[in-house]
Amino acid sequence: MLNQILLHQNIIDTILLIVGIIISGVLFYAGVISIIEKEYRAAKVSGILAVILFIPFIAIYLYDFQIKGLLSIILLSVIGLSGLILFLPYRPKIKAAFQKPTKKHDERDTMFSRNEIEPTTENYNSYYSNNPEKEALDNKFREKPGLLSPETSMYHHLSYASAHANLEVIEALKPIVNGSVDEKKVEVEASKITNYIKTWSKNLGAHSVGITELKDYHLYSHKGRGDLYDKEIKNNHKYAIAISIEMDNDMVLTAPKGPIIMESTQQYLNIGTIALQVAYFIRKLGYASRAHIDGNYELICPLVARDAGLGEIGRMGLLMTPKLGPRVRIAVVTTDIPLETNKVKDFSSAIDFCGICKKCAEVCPSRSISFNDREKIDDVLRWKINSESCFTYWSTAGTDCGRCMAVCPYSHPNNSLHNFIRWGIKNSYVFRRFALYMDDLFYGRKPKSRNLPSWIDV
Ligand code: SF4
Numbered sequence: 161m162l163n164q165i166l167l168h169q170n171i172i173d174t175i176l177l178i179v180g181i182i183i184s185g186v187l188f189y190a191g192v193i194s195i196i197e198k199e200y201r202a203a204k205v206s207g208i209l210a211v212i213l214f215i216p217f218i219a220i221y222l223y224d225f226q227i228k229g230l231l232s233i234i235l236l237s238v239i240g241l242s243g244l245i246l247f248l249p250y251r252p253k254i255k256a257a258f259q260k261p262t263k264k265h266d267e268r269d270t271m272f273s274r275n276e277i278e279p280t281t282e283n284y285n286s287y288y289s290n291n292p293e294k295e296a297l298d299n300k301f302r303e304k305p306g307l308l309s310p311e312t313s314m315y316h317h318l319s320y321a322s323a324h325a326n327l328e329v330i331e332a333l334k335p336i337v338n339g340s341v342d343e344k345k346v347e348v349e350a351s352k353i354t355n356y357i358k359t360w361s362k363n364l365g366a367h368s369v370g371i372t373e374l375k376d377y378h379l380y381s382h383k384g385r386g387d388l389y390d391k392e393i394k395n396n397h398k399y400a401i402a403i404s405i406e407m408d409n410d411m412v413l414t415a416p417k418g419p420i421i422m423e424s425t426q427q428y429l430n431i432g433t434i435a436l437q438v439a440y441f442i443r444k445l446g447y448a449s450r451a452h453i454d455g456n457y458e459l460i461c462p463l464v465a466r467d468a469g470l471g472e473i474g475r476m477g478l479l480m481t482p483k484l485g486p487r488v489r490i491a492v493v494t495t496d497i498p499l500e501t502n503k504v505k506d507f508s509s510a511i512d513f514c515g516i517c518k519k520c521a522e523v524c525p526s527r528s529i530s531f532n533d534r535e536k537i538d539d540v541l542r543w544k545i546n547s548e549s550c551f552t553y554w555s556t557a558g559t560d561c562g563r564c565m566a567v568c569p570y571s572h573p574n575n576s577l578h579n580f581i582r583w584g585i586k587n588s589y590v591f592r593r594f595a596l597y598m599d600d601l602f603y604g605r606k607p608k609s610r611n612l613p614s615w616i617d618v
Pocket residue numbers: 474475476513514515517518519520521564567568569570
């Protein structure tokens with residue numbers, strides 16, 4: 161058999177050379193993309209691998225030696241088998257990948273709400289007399305300088321001032337999430353108006369838009385922020401439109417430095433504006449609607465977004481979208497206008513990937529992210545971060561940190577290279593494990609936080 165193969169050695173040499181060119185070409189392409197993304201470690205690794213992996217192919221093509229035939233067969237078999245194993249669409253079912261919460265959460269329990277209640281006030285006394293175990297925990301963040309304080313470790317005057325500016329504008333938007341509905345109701349066709357709202361939102365800058373029926377467990381039980389603190393939440397709208405927007409990758413990669421809070425507040429503002437526009441538009445057509453924007457929610461945006469088909473909730477407790485991972489901000493519009501809902505997409509591959517990855521847990525400066533498997537919390541199998549220690553770090557650093565988001569392998573830019581890897585992660589159990597190993601090799605197990613862009617660091 162070996163003799164027969166050797167008769168066709170020239171053809172095999174050429175095939176191997178083409179395979180070698182393809183493999184090294186892909187790595188070279190990855191290197192170029194990495195340079196564009198300013199990922200210099202990844203560019204270096206790509207370049208080195210492109211050269212090293214090309215050596216056996218070009219050697220077999222150029223030189224004659226004794227075991228050339230055998231080596232060619234081994235090389236071709238290894239490549240064929242690896243391709244088969246890596247891309248075989250083997251997807252074992254993930255246990256309880258999608259579960260519905262059985263009880264409502266209370267917004268008064270969120271860290272933002274607890275941060276806003278002033279000591280010695282009635283709300284403060286009432287909250288901690290009902291939750292005495294939380295007072296000592298919360299006193300830890302109260303001892304710190306606080307978000308955007310000049311005394312915090314990440315203080316940077318320009319980026320903090322920008323974040324303050326963004327928050328001031330959001331503050332001005334909070335009271336207009338609701339409004340009067342036009343008396344004249346325009347007849348609409350669900351499919352057409354759904355398409356209109358989705359396309360318009362994307363034209364306005366949204367990354368993804370999905371629609372679900374509004375469920376009880378989407379809603380908080382009570383308001384925990386603003387003038388309506390303590391008020392029981394009632395929202396009878398039939399539908400919820402979840403809208404996500406991308407956060408700039410270069411800004412996120414500086415986390416936990418100043419630009420992260422500048423970017424997160426910017427995108428809260430941008431997505432809030434889109435949600436307000438959609439809500440106003442719907443009321444103009446004669447149907448009730450309410451926008452749910454930063455600081456004025458009646459519901460839990462990631463839960464709505466998951467049911468609207470925008471992604472899955474991963475280890476760090478944030479929505480993981482298929483193309484941008486957790487690098488998004490979300491707003492929601494609830495409404496009664498007739499709409500077509502989205503199917504919940506199977507994104508259980510993200511649950512499996514989070515199970516092995518744990519990169520966010522490794523880099524978290526406050527050790528707030530669990531390294532363990534999902535646990536049953538309120539009847540739902542999920543990961544829960546330690547919100548108190550996370551928020552205490554925010555109050556020390558001054559920013560909303562975002563290190564977990566910055567290092568997440570799903571957060572890489574939305575381009576052909578990373579989308580190919582995301583496709584492999586989604587479709588193959590083995591590829592997921594390989595992709596994690598490669599992510600560590602190309603970007604590091606604990607990637608460093610980037611320096612501030614020069615236009616900010618003045
Ligand atoms: S960093 Fe890894 S473990 Fe953490 S959310 Fe992203 S994929 Fe999941």
